[in-house]
Amino acid sequence: MEYNLDSTVVDFTGSNGVSQMKYSVRDSIAHTLILGQTGSGKTSGSARFFSLKYLSMGYAGIVLTTKPDDKKQFIEYCKIVNRLDDLIVIGVGEKNYFNFLEYESTDKTNVKSYTSNVLEILKTAFQASEEQNESYSDDPFWVSSRNMLVYNVLELCLLAYEKVSIKNIYDIVTSIPSSENTTPPDKKITGSFAHAVETARVKVNSQVETFLKQLDTDQRKALNEEHLMEAAILEAIQDAKRLKAVDRFFIQQYRDLSSKTRSIIDLSVSGFLFNLMQEPIYSLLCGHSSTVTPEDCLNNGKIVLIDLPVKLYDKAGRDAQILFKYCFQRAFEKRDVQQKSRPVFIIADEAQLFLHPKDADFQSTARSSHVAILYITQNLASFYSSMGGAKYKEKVDYLLGNFNTIIFHANTHQETNKYASELLGYEEMVEESHSENYSNNFSFGKSESKKLKPRVRPEEFVKLKSGTFENNYLVEAYMHIQSKPFSNGLHFKKVTFHQNWMPNI
Numbered sequence: 348m349e350y351n352l353d354s355t356v357v358d359f360t361g362s363n364g365v366s367q368m369k370y371s372v373r374d375s376i377a378h379t380l381i382l383g384q385t386g387s388g389k390t391s392g393s394a395r396f397f398s399l400k401y402l403s404m405g406y407a408g409i410v411l412t413t414k415p416d417d418k419k420q421f422i423e424y425c426k427i428v429n430r431l432d433d434l435i436v437i438g439v440g441e442k443n444y445f446n447f448l449e450y451e452s453t454d455k456t457n458v459k460s461y462t463s464n465v466l467e468i469l470k471t472a473f474q475a476s477e478e479q480n481e482s483y484s485d486d487p488f489w490v491s492s493r494n495m496l497v498y499n500v501l502e503l504c505l506l507a508y509e510k511v512s513i514k515n516i517y518d519i520v521t522s523i524p525s526s527e528n529t530t531p532p533d534k535k536i537t538g539s540f541a542h543a544v545e546t547a548r549v550k551v552n553s554q555v556e557t558f559l560k561q562l563d564t565d566q567r568k569a570l571n572e573e574h575l576m577e578a579a580i581l582e583a584i585q586d587a588k589r590l591k592a593v594d595r596f597f598i599q600q601y602r603d604l605s606s607k608t609r610s611i612i613d614l615s616v617s618g619f620l621f622n623l624m625q626e627p628i629y630s631l632l633c634g635h636s637s638t639v640t641p642e643d644c645l646n647n648g649k650i651v652l653i654d655l656p657v658k659l660y661d662k663a664g665r666d667a668q669i670l671f672k673y674c675f676q677r678a679f680e681k682r683d684v685q686q687k688s689r690p691v692f693i694i695a696d697e698a699q700l701f702l703h704p705k706d707a708d709f710q711s712t713a714r715s716s717h718v719a720i721l722y723i724t725q726n727l728a729s730f731y732s733s734m735g736g737a738k739y740k741e742k743v744d745y746l747l748g749n750f751n752t753i754i755f756h757a758n759t760h761q762e763t764n765k766y767a768s769e770l771l772g773y774e775e776m777v778e779e780s781h782s783e784n785y786s787n788n789f790s791f792g793k794s795e796s797k798k799l800k801p802r803v804r805p806e807e808f809v810k811l812k813s814g815t816f817e818n819n820y821l822v823e824a825y826m827h828i829q830s831k832p833f834s835n836g837l838h839f840k841k842v843t844f845h846q847n848w849m850p851n852i
């Protein structure tokens with residue numbers, strides 16, 4: 348099926364029935380943010396409207412969940428627009444699985460190695476998880492220490508078992524010996540870490556033996572000295588080089604860290620992995636072969652909803668969904684997009700919960716992959732609190748700059764209302780002033796001066812209708828669209844959504 352970027356998603360008509368602006372697929376793939384206080388009508392007003400529009404126009408995509416009812420609600424949307432057959436729910440009792448480690452091992456682009464792909468995913472999901480902790484520090488020492496630990500554990504896993512699993516990584520991380528409890532030389536070290544090291548050594552040694560066997564006498568003589576032989580082995584056998592690097596990390600760097608530093612790093616990494624080890628998350632994202640992949644969205648028009656609502660599964664549900672979102676984002680970004688490729692959405696209510704450090708960058712390039720992001724959150728503060736580190740304000744500004752459409756519902760959050768008012772702009776106002784000149788026998792003068800006043804004052808946002816029977820189910824909002832103006836030349840419009848609106852299909 349072919350998709351036209353210029354197709355109209357919403358035709359904004361005035362009360363006279365004349366079109367004031369046609370909002371196209373192209374506008375939607377430049378992303379939408381919905382802001383509004385609790386109960387302002389975000390979900391039942393604008394988010395419902397845009398979800399139904401995208402679904403009825405054949406968009407595929409992913410849906411993240413916060414409340415236990417989110418699944419039911421999206422099933423309802425799919426029913427309304429006859430897309431139920433396209434909906435795949437990953438959740439308890441559904442028998443749909445996405446195994447992210449397996450998916451990365453089948454990376455068709457082969458641009459990067461498996462280790463670096465998996466590392467990238469774990470480190471992004473991991474940092475996102477950490478950033479929401481109050482104790483989060485983006486001090487490069489902690490960030491790089493955690494990344495190096497994860498990288499070396501992945502390498503060790505691959506060298507020993509030729510594949511990685513969350514259970515293996517977790518077992519290894521939690522059994523790395525510290526310098527204080529160094530095992531006496533006469534005692535065999537046990538545990539998952541020791542087992543992995545031993546298995547990797549045996550494998551590499553057998554490659555070394557094969558290498559040595561094929562050397563002729565002259566070559567052996569030339570490599571007689573130990574350091575020359577070692578250099579030749581490391582040069583010829585890639586795995587030997589990798590194992591040496593892993594050895595060096597654990598024996599020279601990691602073991603020598605102070606026990607306090609190490610326990611902070613160990614705990615943060617193992618805590619994140621522990622969340623993924625919990626059921627049902629382990630079964631859904633790690634324990635089974637994939638029955639669903641991003642290609643189902645891209646090629647078969649599927650809508651994948653991950654039913655691990657944060658309100659029910661807490662931090663583990665959030666970590667799992669961030670990981671899921673990032674894997675799908677990466678695949679969406681890598682696809683070979685044609686002018687007529689199907690648009691895919693990423694819909695997240697309470698989107699602040701699922702932000703990760705690569706989001707803003709992804710958003711800035713996602714339009715070229717035809718990805719329409721639809722994020723819903725309460726106010727700017729919800730973004731601030733989920734972005735850790737020293738530069739959280741700059742990060743939020745960067746993120747906000749990448750939403751072509753921002754819909755402002757009723758809000759009492761002053762900073763958000765000020766931001767909205769400034770974004771909607773100012774208009775000139777003529778102000779008359781009277782002057783009296785006493786020195787020259789009482790002369791009176793009248794002068795005009797031009798002043799700027801906000802087109803919509805911050806207080807206006809407090810008064811917007813929030814749906815329900817009392818408001819005739821009407822939900823009001825100011826909608827700002829950066830990419831094109833309405834017929835009056837302005838880039839925003841006060842719009843009204845009806846909570847019981849139904850699309851024509």
Ligand SMILES: Nc1ncnc2c1ncn2[C@@H]1O[C@H](COP(=O)(O)OP(=O)(O)OP(=O)(O)O)[C@@H](O)[C@H]1O
Pocket residue numbers: 383384385386387388389390391392813814815816820846847
């Ligand atoms: N279909 C409906 N008909 C009438 N009222 C509704 C309907 N759906 C929701 N409401 C009510 O309308 C108001 C807005 O609800 P909605 O869930 O859209 O708000 P919200 O901005 O998403 O809030 P939250 O931040 O809590 O998710 C609430 O008072 C809600 O109880």
Ligand SMILES: [Mg+2]
Pocket residue numbers: 389390391696
């Ligand atoms: Mg809501």
